[in-house]
Amino acid sequence: MAINIDEMAVFCKKKGFVYPSSEIYGGFSGFFDYGPLGAQLKRNIMNSWWKYHVQDKEDMVGIDGSIICNPKVWVASGHVGGFGDVMVACKKCNENMRADHIVEDQLGVQAEGLSSEDFDKLIKEKDVKCTKCGSDELGDCKVFNLLFKTFVGPVEGDKAVAYLRGETAQLIFANFKNVVETSRLKLPFGIAQMGKAFRNEIAPRNFLFRLREFEQMEIEYFVHPDKEKECPYVDEIKDYELLVYSAEMQENEKEPVLMKASVALEKGIITNGWHAFWLVTETKWFEELGACKENFRIRQHRKDEMAHYSSDCWDLEYKFPFGWKELQGIADRSDFDLQQHMKHSKKDMSIFDEETKKKVVPFVVAEPSLGVDRAFLVFMFDAYSTRKDEKGNEVTVLKLNPKIAPVQVAVLPLINKLQDKAREVFATVKNNFNCFYDKSGSVGRRYARMDEIGTPICVTVDFDTLEKGVLTLRNRDTAKQVRVKIEDLNEKLNLFFAGEDFENLGTAVEK
Ligand code: GAP
Numbered sequence: 001m002a003i004n005i006d007e008m009a010v011f012c013k014k015k016g017f018v019y020p021s022s023e024i025y026g027g028f029s030g031f032f033d034y035g036p037l038g039a040q041l042k043r044n045i046m047n048s049w050w051k052y053h054v055q056d057k058e059d060m061v062g063i064d065g066s067i068i069c070n071p072k073v074w075v076a077s078g079h080v081g082g083f084g085d086v087m088v089a090c091k092k093c094n095e096n097m098r099a100d101h102i103v104e105d106q107l108g109v110q111a112e113g114l115s116s117e118d119f120d121k122l123i124k125e126k127d128v129k130c131t132k133c134g135s136d137e138l139g140d141c142k143v144f145n146l147l148f149k150t151f152v153g154p155v156e157g158d159k160a161v162a163y164l165r166g167e168t169a170q171l172i173f174a175n176f177k178n179v180v181e182t183s184r185l186k187l188p189f190g191i192a193q194m195g196k197a198f199r200n201e202i203a204p205r206n207f208l209f210r211l212r213e214f215e216q217m218e219i220e221y222f223v224h225p226d227k228e229k230e231c232p233y234v235d236e237i238k239d240y241e242l243l244v245y246s247a248e249m250q251e252n253e254k255e256p257v258l259m260k261a262s263v264a265l266e267k268g269i270i271t272n273g274w275h276a277f278w279l280v281t282e283t284k285w286f287e288e289l290g291a292c293k294e295n296f297r298i299r300q301h302r303k304d305e306m307a308h309y310s311s312d313c314w315d316l317e318y319k320f321p322f323g324w325k326e327l328q329g330i331a332d333r334s335d336f337d338l339q340q341h342m343k344h345s346k347k348d349m350s351i352f353d354e355e356t357k358k359k360v361v362p363f364v365v366a367e368p369s370l371g372v373d374r375a376f377l378v379f380m381f382d383a384y385s386t387r388k389d390e391k392g393n394e395v396t397v398l399k400l401n402p403k404i405a406p407v408q409v410a411v412l413p414l415i416n417k418l419q420d421k422a423r424e425v426f427a428t429v430k431n432n433f434n435c436f437y438d439k440s441g442s443v444g445r446r447y448a449r450m451d452e453i454g455t456p457i458c459v460t461v462d463f464d465t466l467e468k469g470v471l472t473l474r475n476r477d478t479a480k481q482v483r484v485k486i487e488d489l490n491e492k493l494n495l496f497f498a499g500e501d502f503e504n505l506g507t508a509v510e511k
Pocket of ligand 1: 166167168169199201208209210211212214215216218326327328329367369370371372373374
């Protein structure tokens with residue numbers, strides 16, 4: 001990783017990946033718009049997630065719930081009553097700050113699980129200052145609810161209040177009975193959803209990391225309550241290595257340890273096979289799409305961080321330039337949410353278990369919940385690299401995995417005279433791949449532009465194309481070139497995108 005988060009934001013804007021939202025009016029804190037390349041990359045990430053987690057799995061189905069729903073959902077889930085962060089305001093400049101952020105940043109202490117009173121005490125005793133003006137005159141801490149309110153219908157007032165969803169997960173619980181009845185699911189099974197979520201964050205920061213409008217890809221994985229630890233898939237993941245940072249290691253100030261999932265289970269560090277299964281599954285998804293495994297670790301929540309209904313929770317963390325941070329929470333939620341919705345809606349959420357011939361309220365053994373925008377950052381950071389060009393200048397190469405690259409194939413006529421032939425070639429590939437046609441500038445400049453936005457292959461139409469029917473393919477990561485016949489182009493590209501080495505696609509071009 002060669003750049004920091006601010007430089008990444010500049011790069012994303014310059015190349016058309018992400019812009020500050022409504023920038024012509026000065027932007028809007030916590031909101032960003034995805035540009036042409038970013039929108040495609042984000043879509044590719046989400047499609048890949050859906051395929052890997054839903055379409056390729058027998059025990060998974062997906063839904064697409066509404067962003068605004070009956071507000072009782074959020075009362076039952078506890079979001080209306082208790083979905084908040086502790087906020088502190090500066091008496092001098094009125095800056096609002098998250099108490100955990102300023103305490104962590106200025107005192108270097110872990111702030112998870114602290115109450116408003118704990119923060120008040122720390123801030124006063126340790127002379128914590130305003131991050132904006134430096135004053136130590138800070139007000140009392142108070143809890144600020146993160147749900148965005150809106151009004152439904154023509155009349156504003158308490159009765160019309162509704163909320164933009166604070167997570168996608170609650171729609172899974174609210175639809176649980178409908179999904180089970182219409183999909184003939186048998187335990188264990190998972191329900192997935194991806195889409196927008198909204199949180200009125202006190203202090204959005206770090207570009208796409210903490211937003212007020214973001215996207216999530218979430219799964220609720222349901223098991224029989226008496227079989228909470230019976231994961232049939234442990235064999236599939238046992239040899240996969242994870243960098244493990246358990247609660248015990250954190251409490252005793254030890255370093256994380258690289259170990260096989262089977263070792264973590266044998267040693268009782270991970271106590272449930274399902275957790276190991278999901279932690280590996282999620283890390284693998286990132287790795288298979290080109291993320292660097294050494295930038296990932298799994299961190300167990302300490303007791304003081306854990307929600308009261310949760311018996312265990314692990315985060316998949318990534319080493320961002322601003323530190324190890326949560327990418328994805330994998331929490332054990334027991335039957336908390338279904339019980340809450342049963343209580344509030346008075347509807348039965350139990351399902352009939354064929355094996356035990358009993359009605360049961362399933363347990364959520366894992367809730368893999370990933371932010372799309374954070375995943376987007378991971379792929380961008382791990383792809384970002386530089387190299388020296390032939391003139392010795394440093395140039396950017398975005399080594400995105402070909403499966404998610406926003407432009408997969410660029411077709412370039414060597415000179416303008418070759419445009420007719422180049423357009424013919426473009427027409428033969430554009431239905432199969434995300435393609436881009438670029439005729440302007442020197443071919444070297446066009447290669448450099450494609451390297452910068454992560455295009456894995458450039459197809460150049462030159463005089464040999466007219467005379468001998470061959471094209472030059474250039475590889476982004478190595479700048480190596482091979483020749484292939486026009487009629488073989490689609491087949492060769494398919495091979496490449498299925499994982500074949502670039503050099504095996506055709507005859508090498510000697511420089
Ligand atoms: N349903 C569980 C849930 O929502 P969470 O830890 O609050 O749990 C899950 O959020 C994931 O959503 C996080 O790990 C993160 O990737 C993403 N996320 C949460 N808040 C975010 C924000 N303000 N901006 C961007 N992503 C966010």
